[in-house]
Each structure stands twice: as structure tokens, then as C-alpha cells.
Amino acid sequence: MTSIGTGYDLSNSVFSPDGRNFQVEYAVKAVENGGTAIGIRCKDGVVLALEKLITSKLLKPGANKRISTIDRNIGVVSSGLLPDGRHFVSRARDEAADWRRSYKAPIPTSALANRMGSYVQAYTLYSSVRPFGVTAIVGGWDLEAEVPVDGQVGSGPSVGSGGKVEGLKHGGPFLYMIEPSGLYWGYYGAATGKGRQSAKSELEKLDLAAGNLTLEEGVKEAARIIYVAHEDSKDKDFELEMTWVSSLAGPTKGRHEEVPKELREEAERLAKKALEGDDDEEEKMEE
Amino acid sequence: MNHLPQAWGRPRDDVYGAYDASHLQTSGPQQHTQSPIVTGTSVVAVKFKDGVVIAADNLASYGSLARFTDVKRLRKFNSQVVVGFGGDVSDMQYLDRLLSSLDIRENYSTTETPLNAKNLHTYLSKVMYKRRSDFNPLWNHILVAGLEHENKPFLASVDLLGTTFSSPTLATGFGAHLAQPILRRVVPDEATVESVSREQAVALVKECMKVLFYRDARSLDKYSIAVVTKDGIDLKEDEKLESQSWAFAEGIRGYGTQVN
Amino acid sequence: MASVFSGAPPQGGPGYSFSQTRIATSSGIREHSFYPYTDNGGSTLGVSGADFTILAGDTRSTSGYNINTRYAPKLFKIGGEGPDGTGARIVLSVVGFAADGDALKERLDTIVKMYKYQHGKPMSVAACAQRLSHILYNKRFFPYYVHAILGGLDEEGRGALYSYDPVGSYEREQCRAAGAAASLIMPFLDNQVNFKNQYIPGSGVGHALEQRVPEPLPRKDVEELVKDAFTSAVERHIEVGDGLQMMIITKEGIQETFSELKKD
Numbered sequence: 001m002t003s004i005g006t007g008y009d010l011s012n013s014v015f016s017p018d019g020r021n022f023q024v025e026y027a028v029k030a031v032e033n034g035g036t037a038i039g040i041r042c043k044d045g046v047v048l049a050l051e052k053l054i055t056s057k058l059l060k061p062g063a064n065k066r067i068s069t070i071d072r073n074i075g076v077v078s079s080g081l082l083p084d085g086r087h088f089v090s091r092a093r094d095e096a097a098d099w100r101r102s103y104k105a106p107i108p109t110s111a112l113a114n115r116m117g118s119y120v121q122a123y124t125l126y127s128s129v130r131p132f133g134v135t136a137i138v139g140g141w142d143l144e145a146e147v148p149v150d151g152q153v154g155s156g157p158s159v160g161s162g163g164k165v166e167g168l169k170h171g172g173p174f175l176y177m178i179e180p181s182g183l184y185w186g187y188y189g190a191a192t193g194k195g196r197q198s199a200k201s202e203l204e205k206l207d208l209a210a211g212n213l214t215l216e217e218g219v220k221e222a223a224r225i226i227y228v229a230h231e232d233s234k235d236k237d238f239e240l241e242m243t244w245v246s247s248l249a250g251p252t253k254g255r256h257e258e259v260p261k262e263l264r265e266e267a268e269r270l271a272k273k274a275l276e277g278d279d280d281e282e283e284k285m286e287e
Numbered sequence: 288m289n290h291l292p293q294a295w296g297r298p299r300d301d302v303y304g305a306y307d308a309s310h311l312q313t314s315g316p317q318q319h320t321q322s323p324i325v326t327g328t329s330v331v332a333v334k335f336k337d338g339v340v341i342a343a344d345n346l347a348s349y350g351s352l353a354r355f356t357d358v359k360r361l362r363k364f365n366s367q368v369v370v371g372f373g374g375d376v377s378d379m380q381y382l383d384r385l386l387s388s389l390d391i392r393e394n395y396s397t398t399e400t401p402l403n404a405k406n407l408h409t410y411l412s413k414v415m416y417k418r419r420s421d422f423n424p425l426w427n428h429i430l431v432a433g434l435e436h437e438n439k440p441f442l443a444s445v446d447l448l449g450t451t452f453s454s455p456t457l458a459t460g461f462g463a464h465l466a467q468p469i470l471r472r473v474v475p476d477e478a479t480v481e482s483v484s485r486e487q488a489v490a491l492v493k494e495c496m497k498v499l500f501y502r503d504a505r506s507l508d509k510y511s512i513a514v515v516t517k518d519g520i521d522l523k524e525d526e527k528l529e530s531q532s533w534a535f536a537e538g539i540r541g542y543g544t545q546v547n
Numbered sequence: 548m549a550s551v552f553s554g555a556p557p558q559g560g561p562g563y564s565f566s567q568t569r570i571a572t573s574s575g576i577r578e579h580s581f582y583p584y585t586d587n588g589g590s591t592l593g594v595s596g597a598d599f600t601i602l603a604g605d606t607r608s609t610s611g612y613n614i615n616t617r618y619a620p621k622l623f624k625i626g627g628e629g630p631d632g633t634g635a636r637i638v639l640s641v642v643g644f645a646a647d648g649d650a651l652k653e654r655l656d657t658i659v660k661m662y663k664y665q666h667g668k669p670m671s672v673a674a675c676a677q678r679l680s681h682i683l684y685n686k687r688f689f690p691y692y693v694h695a696i697l698g699g700l701d702e703e704g705r706g707a708l709y710s711y712d713p714v715g716s717y718e719r720e721q722c723r724a725a726g727a728a729a730s731l732i733m734p735f736l737d738n739q740v741n742f743k744n745q746y747i748p749g750s751g752v753g754h755a756l757e758q759r760v761p762e763p764l765p766r767k768d769v770e771e772l773v774k775d776a777f778t779s780a781v782e783r784h785i786e787v788g789d790g791l792q793m794m795i796i797t798k799e800g801i802q803e804t805f806s807e808l809k810k811d
Binding site: 068071100 | 347355357358359360376379380381383384387388390391394395396397398
Binding site for chain 2: 580581583584585587608610613615616617618619644645646649650689
């Protein structure tokens with residue numbers, strides 16, 4: 001790298017003459033070594049999936065979950081330095097609780113992404129800290145139903161003033177990705193970590209913007225994409241971790257939960273089959 | 288109106304006497320709740336062989352004024368616990384938010400077993416006892432209904448002093464006087480619980496709600512009722528008292544229009 | 548004109564409620580109307596023997612004339628493992644304000660457990676008794692409103708019984724009754740356990756009459772005494788009844804029994 005030896009990469013919060021913050025770029029490098037994490041915004045929910053690389057055979061399978069619940073309706077998956085991810089989650093939970101204290105209602109996914117974006121960005125400003133070594137994907141379902149605020153006791157007048165705007169739509173599935181710089185965007189599909197390139201190209205094929213993909217299809221696609229993304233680091237073992245969040249009418253009833261074991265295993269079976277299918281085609285071509 | 292704009296709309300000292308500035312208490316001792324303001328009346332509950340039935344009416348009174356008539360005083364905690372609140376409504380709302388944040392924190396991890404009714408009752412009793420010890424009580428009498436380990440029915444109470452007790456039948460406030468004797472006639476002890484069916488328990492609680500409406504002036508004929516079993520919570524929040532009979536009112540003598 | 552809009556009203560006019568802006572004055576200290584105690588009724592007693600101690604308490608819990616429940620234990624195993632208190636060798640009984648009693652029980656239980664974990668041996672009853680006194684005394688300005696009785700076996704294996712007032716004053720005794728019916732039960736125990744007012748027939752006249760010398764009673768006799776004490780108390784005291792919980796501490800451990808009392 002050209003920056004080495006110039007000194008501009010030694011301190012956080014210092015720009016290089018060509019306008020780069022090298023510490024942030026190094027943080028991005030840390031993310032690029034992490035297991036692949038993706039999020040898919042389906043029409044009726046959001047799926048988060050993670051390629052959890054197994055660093056030791058002594059770790060208990062299925063334990064040490066990496067996808068976290070923030071508020072009841074929001075989940076976070078991150079790639080990069082694990083402890084940084086933990087701290088990110090801890091802060092996000094505090095933000096969600098703080099929002100509830102102020103507004104007596106769950107935090108909207110967009111507001112959480114905004115607050116966490118600001119928080120991560122603050123770690124690029126001071127020489128006494130280093131930027132977050134994670135890229136986090138935030139997925140949530142903002143409740144579409146008319147819900148009472150926490151602790152509400154009455155339902156208000158059934159007639160008269162205090163009316164609602166007819167036909168106003170709110171809530172739905174939301175997906176954001178926050179990078180070490182603090183940059184965040186809302187996405188239809190997001191991918192980060194080692195296998196992000198192949199994951200992204202797979203996500204693009206899904207035409208998520210059309211909004212046709214159902215949550216259950218999304219789960220299967222997410223599993224497949226993680227398996228595809230894992231192709232490049234095949235030598236390492238991994239576990240697939242998946243969570244989802246749907247509407248009140250959906251399978252998770254508006255809550256962020258782990259994908260049930262049966263569904264996950266079915267998705268994994270299909271993912272493996274799809275990969276084998278690809279291999280067969282390649283073999284045929286070779287013939 | 289006079290030439291003193293400061294006086295407009297304010298009580299005159301020569302008419303009403305000087306305002307007692309001690310009410311403002313800017314430098315006086317820190318004041319805590321001295322009495323409840325908006326209140327809910329009785330909560331009644333009874334165990335049966337597979338779970339617990341709990342009910343409370345939908346009224347929040349402001350003194351003798353029936354202030355709010357659609358107040359839900361039974362709160363679901365999770366799929367196996369319902370908490371019923373009597374007493375101050377704002378303290379109930381505080382506790383509801385407290386329990387909601389507790390539930391969120393409990394669900395950060397999906398692997399652990401969820402809090403059961405017994406756990407929640409212990410938690411609430413510590414909260415209530417701490418607040419009374421700080422001379423800042425939460426002015427409630429609470430019933431916790433649900434299941435404990437191995438899906439055993441659980442029913443216990445905690446009040447503003449942090450006093451706790453458990454019984455096959457419980458009732459707070461006026462219900463302790465009016466409902467409890469009716470409940471105890473059917474379910475006198477823990478051994479009887481095994482022989483009480485869900486239908487019997489629901490009918491019994493409904494009967495109590497009716498008696499309370501007859502005799503408790505701070506009660507309402509609209510109420511909430513919840514049945515907690517291992518299959519989950521069946522909570523109805525908009526029930527109406529059925530088959531009331533005011534025939535007994537004819538026989539009441541000694542006040543009102545009938546003086547003797 | 549300026550005076551009209553200045554915060555303070557002109558002098559000499561009629562007094563208005565805002566006439567003095569010194570809202571800071573408080574008319575002395577106001578008393579709290581919240582009273583943090585209640586009496587949950589019930590009674591307890593303890594008797595120590597040569598190689599055992601018996602503690603007993605009724606299981607009724609009251610608020611005024613209401614019965615909260617017919618089963619609220621007042622006897623607690625201290626320092627045992629798990630919800631059943633397995634392996635405990637000390638029993639605490641508390642009567643008075645039940646919430647304070649529960650809080651006290653949990654503190655003592657934790658302390659005795661911590662002692663065991665830190666020192667690798669169970670706490671002696673004498674040490675536990677003094678620790679309990681300190682806990683109570685430490686809160687003397689906002690006392691645990693309970694009468695506690697602690698029972699176990701001393702280092703020599705003899706029955707040990709300690710009784711307390713709410714602020715930690717304590718004493719080792721042969722027997723003690725506490726709670727609502729203490730005044731009914733205590734004289735009975737004085738007479739039956741310590742043989743008070745019992746004289747040896749024919750030993751003399753007037754002051755020469757010899758006191759019957761107290762000696763430790765056998766366990767069977769004490770159990771009968773306890774039951775008699777409670778059945779009598781139930782007859783005369785409305786806050787006592789429903790059930791009788793007994794714990795008998797011997798070198799074999801703690802034996803717990805329950806028997807019915809009148810529910811009226």
C-alpha cells in the first residue's frame with residue numbers, strides 16, 4: 001500500500017493529503033476477513049444469515065450465537081472483530097431501551113440505524129479511539145398495526161376527535177448496513193465479510209427490488225447464498241446461523257427470532273443440493 | 288377583572304385565603320407518593336387443575352369519579368404469565384413498562400428457559416419491597432397468575448409493602464372481603480384445586496365479578512378475564528357481566544327513597 | 548405603568564395568592580402518610596432439649612381481619628442447598644411483618660451459605676446467632692419489624708435456641724414464644740418447660756417451699772407441649788390458626804412436620 005511509511009495511517013482522525021482516513025480503511029480490512037453475513041429484505045419480513053466459521057473443534061455446535069436481538073423486533077448480524085460486534089450490539093440495545101424510555105414504543109429500524117451510524121462514526125473522529133472493526137447488518141420489522149404505547153391503559157374515544165389519517169401506511173420490513181466509517185444505507189439485500197462479492201452477485205440475481213420474494217423463499221435463498229459464499233474458503237468448517245422477523249400475521253408474529261431448526265435444516269439441504277447441481281453442470285461441461 | 292394582569296384568572300387571597308406555598312415544595316423535603324390517585328379496584332383469581340383464571344374490571348376511578356372505563360388491568364407478560372393490578376394506575380403503567388423491558392432483556396438469548404410466573408412474582412416482590420423500603424412505594428396490590436415449573440398452576444400476590452403470599456384463591460381490595468369467601472367455598476385448599484375444571488373456575492370468577500359489581504361502588508360491569516394454561520393465555524379484555532339480577536335491591540331498606 | 552407588568556404586584560393592594568414570589572418557603576416538615584409496616588399476625592415458639600431443638604409456627608397470614616392465606620410458612624431452613632434447603636442445620640422463625648421476615652430470612656440464608664463457601668465448614672449456631680443480631684441492629688433506625696427465633700444444635704450437640712427483639716437484642720434460652728399469641732403461650736411454656744411456679748410438694752411452707760428444678764424435657768413431651776400450646780392459642784386468638792408447621796433439629800438433620808389447626 002502506498003500509504004505505508006507516510007505516517008498518515010498511524011492515527012485515527014487524521015486525513016491523508018488525498019482525503020482518506022487510513023484507520024477506517026484498515027478497519028474495513030478487518031471486516032473483510034470475517035465470515036460472510038447477509039441480510040435479505042423480503043416482502044413479508046427480513047432474513048439475517050451468517051457463515052459462522054468454526055475456529056476450534058472444542059466449541060459446542062449450535063452454541064455461541066452470533067446474531068443478536070436488539071429490541072423484540074430487530075436483529076443485528078455483524079462481520080469482523082467479534083468483541084467489536086458485541087459492543088455494537090450492547091450499544092444498540094441501550095439505544096433501543098433509551099428510545100422506549102422516551103417514546104414508550106419500540107424504536108423504528110431506521111432510527112436505530114441512524115443512531116448506530118452516528119455512534120460508529122464518532123469512533124472515526126478521535127485519536128484516542130479506533131474505528132469499529134465490524135460491518136453490521138440491521139434487520140427489523142416495524143409494526144404495521146396500530147399498537148398501544150407501552151403501559152397504555154385505554155383505547156381512547158371510539159368517536160369524535162383524535163382521528164386517524166385514512167389509508168396511511170406505515171411499518172414493514174427494513175434492512176440497513178452500517179460500515180466502520182459510520183456510513184449506512186438501507187438495502188434490499190446486504191452482504192459483508194469474506195464472501196461478500198459472490199454473495200452480492202447472488203443477491204442481485206434475486207431482483208429483490210420487485211418485492212416478490214417471500215420470507216420463506218428468502219430463508220432458503222439466504223442459506224444457499226451463505227453456502228455459495230463459503231465456496232472460496234471451503235477448507236474451513238462453518239455453521240449456518242439464521243434469524244428472521246416477520247409481520248404480526250407472519251410466522252414470527254413481529255418478533256426477531258431464530259429460524260426454526262426444521263426450516264433451517266431444510267434450507268441447508270436445498271442449498272447443498274443446489275451447489276452439487278452446479279458442480280454436476282461444471283463436470284458435464286468438462287466432459 | 289382589574290388592572291393587575293397577574294391576578295387575572297387566579298384566586299383572590301381576600302376571597303380564598305393566601306395560597307399555602309408549602310404545597311409547591313421547592314426546597315422542602317423530597318415528596319413521594321402519599322396516596323394513590325387514579326385507581327383500579329379488585330383483582331380476583333383462582334387456580335384450577337390445569338392453570339389459573341384471573342379477572343379484573345376495566346375501570347380506573349379518580350376518587351369516586353369513574354374516570355376511565357376501558358382500562359385493561361390484566362397484563363400478559365409472556366405465554367405463561369398474566370399480571371393483574373389493583374391500586375394506582377400510573378404505578379401499574381410504570382410496572383408494565385418495567386416488565387416489558389425485563390422481557391426484552393430476557394429474550395436477548397433464545398436458548399434459556401423463559402421466566403415463569405414464580406420467577407416473575409419473586410422479581411415483582413423485590414421491586415415492591417425495595418420501593419417501600421425507600422419510602423417511595425408503588426401503590427399497587429398485584430396478583431401474578433400463571434405456571435411454574437412442570438406447568439404447575441401458580442398464583443401469588445404482592446402488595447405495596449412487599450408482603451407476599453400464595454393461595455389457591457386470591458382477591459385484592461374489595462374482593463378480599465367479597466370475593467374471597469365465595470372462592471374459598473368452592474376451592475378451600477390446595478388439594479381441591481385438582482378437582483376444579485376450567486369451566487368451573489371461569490364460572491366462579493365470573494360470579495365473583497358480578498357480586499363485586501353489585502356491592503363495590505368503584506367497580507364496572509365491563510371486565511377482563513384471562514385463563515392461563517400450558518397451551519397459552521386466553522385473554523378477553525372486553526367482557527360484559529351476564530345475567531345480573533337487581534331483584535335484591537328491592538329488599539334493601541334504610542336509606543335512599545326507602546327510609547324504613 | 549411599568550409596575551403593572553413587573554412580576555411583583557404593587558404594594559398596599561389586596562393580597563393575591565402570588566403576592567409573594569418566595570415560593571421557596573416551606574411550612575416546616577410534612578409527615579409522610581405512608582406507613583411501611585403491617586402486622587401479618589401468627590405466632591411462633593421454640594423449645595430446646597438435651598439433643599434437639601423444636602421450632603414451630605402457625606401458617607396463617609392475616610391483614611387486619613382478613614386471612615391472606617392459610618399456608619404461609621414462618622419457619623425457614625438456613626444455609627441449605629436448593630429450594631428444599633437440603634443439608635441445613637439451622638432454622639429461623641420470624642413473626643411480625645412478613646415482608647421484613649422474608650427479607651431477613653434471605654439475608655441470613657445468603658450469609659450462612661457464603662460462610663460455608665468461603666471457610667469450607669458450616670457456620671456454628673452461636674456464630675449465626677450473633678450475625679443475626681448484627682443484621683437486626685444495623686437496621687435499628689428502620690427495623691425489621693419481626694420477632695426472630697433461631698434454633699439449632701451447639702458445638703456440644705445440645706439444643707440451642709436464641710430469641711431476638713426487632714433491633715437485635717438477643718439471648719440464649721430454653722424456650723420462647725413470639726408473635727400474636729406470645730402472651731398466651733409464654734406463661735404456659737414457663738410453667739411447663741422451666742417449671743415456673745411448680746414446687747416440690749411437702750418441701751416446706753412459705754419461702755421454704757422448694758422450686759421444682761428444671762431439666763431438659765424429652766422430645767416426645769416437647770412435641771406434645773407445642774401442639775397443646777398452639778391448639779390453645781387458636782382457641783383464644785383470631786390471628787392464629789389454619790396449620791401448624793414444626794421443625795425438629797437433631798444431629799440427623801431437620802425433620803419437618805405439618806398438622807392441621809382450626810380454620811375458624
